[in-house]
Amino acid sequence: MESTFIERYLGMFRFQGWFFHDLTLGIVYCLTFLFGIALFRMMFRRKKPKKIRYSYEKFEKEAVFSFPSLISFCLTLLLFFLIVSNFGLFVFGGGMTRNELLVDSGGFLVDNLVIAKWRRNVNNGTSNGGANSAHFQLNGLDVKKGELRWNRRSNWHEKLIGQTSEGIILLQIEKGQISLFNSQTGKDERQHKEFEAIFPSMKNNWSKLEKDYLVSGDNYLYTYGLDGQYYQLDLKNKGIVKDPTFEQLFLKRQTFAQVENQNVEELEKATGESFFNSKVLTIQDQEWYFIAHSETRKPDSQVILSAVSRNNPQIKWQRPLGISFGSETSVQSISIEGRFYYSTNGFSLVIAKENGNLNLMFDHLSNHRLQVVP
Template identity: 25%
Template sequence: MEMITAFFEKWLMLLKFNTNMIHNIALALLYIRLLYLPLKSFNLVGKKKAGETAPSSTTKSLKRLIMALLLNLLLGSALLKFLQPSSLANWLPTGWRFDYIMLAVIGGLILLSLLIYIPRQFYRIRKKEQSFGKVLWKFSWLLLMEFFLFSSLLWGVNELFVPNRIELDSPVVMYDLEEKPVSIVKIRKTTPNGTENGISTSDTSFLISAVDLHSGEKVWSRSAAWQEYLVGETKEGLLVLNNKKKTLYFLNPRTGKKQMDEKDLLEKFPVLADNLSYMYTDYAITNPDEIYFYGLDGRYYMIDLAANEVTEDPGYSDKINPFTEAWDDEAGSNEKQMEEIETLYPELMGVGLVETQQADKQLVAYQKKRNDNRYTLALLDLTKRNIVWEQLLDAPAENTDTSLSFHQDEKFVYAWTGRYQYKINKETGKAAYQYDYKRGKQVVD
């Protein structure tokens, strides 16, 4: 019942004027059309009574009018939906390879239809078979029908017909872009495409995307490859390894475009030639000036980008494999906190700690049900033994495992679940935004 009520509420909102000029123009035209149809019908009935046209029953005319009004209302509502900013965004590339292909096919079909239609209509104008105004009217209707048809297709593909597993494929990298914090992450999308010899098959695509952490707006996105690994932020840009092509390069964090490749790196550091690994587990970045890596010669190195030098030290292995005494102390502390939470909240399942500065309160993520891969973020009051607030962290039901990552500042906690990125107020638990990596935009209720 709630779903039906929510549907009708959203539908009624479409039929109201708002601050969107495109929406208001389309809505005004729809209302004019709905007023015109009864007037046209009444005029036709009057002519029939006067004997100017063939007579027909009033009941049939009324039925036709009602059907015409309902059809126009439904089609007009759908058109209003497709003209909303959230739907118009479906016409923009998101960075996913499938979206590029689909938009290219749609653009090609529209261009082909125009190449067929326009020359024929100009030929008719030259032959004086029809006026320029009539051709313009038909052209407008052609564009409107194509917009409606392809908007329906895009909406169906994005909302209904294509189940996806969407999961994190890299750590979340934080970058300060001119005092504007940006999160950069690689996402993996897996789409089932049938079975072959009794084995389920799927198509997998990858995306590296940067999102403004404060506003939740996309900064850039680019397609990525299967064995392309996002390692982290350096002075030269975002370090990316490509194990398939056996190369590495650096991306500009402002644009996502390549700004330095392996050849450029070797010109600065010739000693690295034939010794670079392309496995992300062989690298660690502790700050933008220092890249630690495990060389092909079995030794550990540090590339100092500030001093332009490379040093070798067996002790660098602790940077790449950070199982140090400090890590053991932190793990022991977390274990004590976990034991306390399990004692106070035995009903919570799959609990994971999220760092907090308050001794009496703890941010945790846990599962509501054992068979649900979605997690709930909650603030626990350990002194009162209650849950201050909860926020569901949604994820596609098709996900085979849980992609979950967190980042905090003083007022907000940021969460990544694979498909979605959340900004959540620490005091209230309310989501300031929910960014959808599949569609490349924020979720709008």
């Protein structure tokens, strides 16, 4: 199901929603247009007539257009475009890079929208050195329609903390500042200065560490301040409570997958199945484990999703996805009313829990859907 080389290559020449790729492509199109105008003037400029009587043969010889010259013009312009675009897009725009496209932060479901931050690493020409750069995007994917509701540029120091009734909490880890944006539009609604005005006792007390923040319920943001105290911030009623017992909420924050992955070896023995490179999805389901694994131990091996019974270990269904894990060491998963959202290697998928049918496959490299089954 993964796009072919030709599809990815041709898709490189359209605007995708990745800032540096689109900026580079826009520059390439402008340069090609200007070069085309200059080339046209050079090749098809009308010559000044000489003060002699023209014969029919002389007129044909000095004609402005001819079929061979038109072909030469088109080929020269195409060659210029391919050289400039391939150099620019592969070096600066990321080209067709997929093996370093992964979720950097977040993965929240809000009214059929999955909010996540994506990181796209771009190799700038060396394979063993440090010449890599990263591009970041924040977006909201409508998992019902299979399209992006909004898309905005991000950077390395933005981290998604959690979802509240007021919006999505965003942390700037470089400065230790939090802000809030609308989950449906991606637009900022509350800046850090407004948070400090609402909670003045937190001024100069915000942590820069992502792990020191926790969202619980619809309105509460818990934080471990620089003064070593734990706080509960009521975002709706604008109240603040300091209580050392809030520490327990942070201690209990161990992901479901870390606990469930301890049972993978037992499931392999019970089912006789080898779950290579296995990752148990963080989906709270009383009847089934959902496991993402590969056919072999090779890193580029195809990903398979398996549903395994909790009570009587047996495989209910298996679904080959036609994609690989790539370099991603973790996966994102969210439960969605009889289905679940799953992402890896730059793809977002929606799978039916009952039979493993694929309802949606979205490619974040080109930002378009590959498959939607009603």
